[in-house]
Amino acid sequence: MATLIPVWFDGLLGLGLVWFAWQALSSDNLFRAIVLFVAFGLMLALVWVRLAAPDIALAEAAIGAGVTGALLLAAMARLNVVIYEQATDNNETSSPPRRRPASELVALLAAGLFVALAWTLYHLPLDTPGLRQAVSEQLANSGVSHPVTAVLLNFRGYDTLLELLVLLLALLGIWSLGQCPRQAEVATGEVLDALSRLLAPVLLLVAAYLLWLGASAPGGAFQAGAVLAAGGILLLLSGWRLPARLTRWPLRVLLAVGPLLFLCLALISLLLEGRLLQYPLAQAGGWILLIEATATLSIGAILVALFMGGNPEPGQPDE
């Protein structure tokens, strides 16, 4: 199958990736830059598929292109940028991009980095087994049958733990900047209402499916959490708001349950087995499922909260 796809397809994909990246970076229209960034993300997901890494492809499409694209659009909406004026005035007002004094230096440094990376890559041995051997030897002890999940949740569980904490920290940073903007009530129309009503349960089902699938095939907490977040963002866009009574404790518990439970299990494993995140052999599968299920909920909630862009708690009115 793979041999049917000729080399030029991969070459086109790689060149397209660079082209999209360049276009997104050099566009002076923010909206166009975001759309190009999303296209870049989808292209990158295709590249990961061609590199036989479907797990990363899923995560890139869902988080890199989807949720990040939504976050960028939400950020742009708050920047008070009048896109349409920009788009229409572009022809008259656009001047050649200003040259910053350090641009030659930056270009030189980037070129140097590129050459160094290319040099290193060129001298890497072509056919290295990497850690594949070690992973497949220990796979039976990991509690799951999918090697990627075994690495992410068991062999190098602390990476995933720290990723969860980074997400939570990012949200804390945003919350410390203020409350989420009071969005004007807009009539969203019947089509969007019907769409969100139809899609929300489907997205919930897909998230559960991806989570369950993670034990034996590409999938898992981050992908499932991103799908959950997509459902939440769709609901927010179609006018749904978190009820005020849920914004204090219930929301906080939901946001923190994944990282907290992961930490607790890490401590328990430290006491039981003498090593951080060394799960008891017999219970490893159950522990991973528990961690992934709560992590999915927290990741979904954190991503939606990031999209809201501030603490939703109705406190004292803004000054």
Place this chain on the structure above:
Amino acid sequence: MLTDYLAVLLLIVGGFFFLAGTVGLLRFPDVYTRLHALTKADNLGLGFIMAGLAIQSGSWLVAGKLLVIWLLVMLAGASVAHLIARRALQRDITPWQR
């Protein structure tokens, strides 16, 4: 063997619709006509491609999943096209007329 030919035929027809849709997107004069070209082509083109892939997969489970993907894309595509068109109307972008 026959199914292979059928699958290839379906894929080519699907590809043709994508090509036509893309040409429409690039060449049509305003947002409404472009949406028209895009959604029609994507729905039909994706349908043909999904049918071709379903035949080639040789498994009812995979074929069912492909069908669900097609239905979801049509649902999302039609809804988004409607939303964009409605927004354009609200912004008083008048439809193109010859």
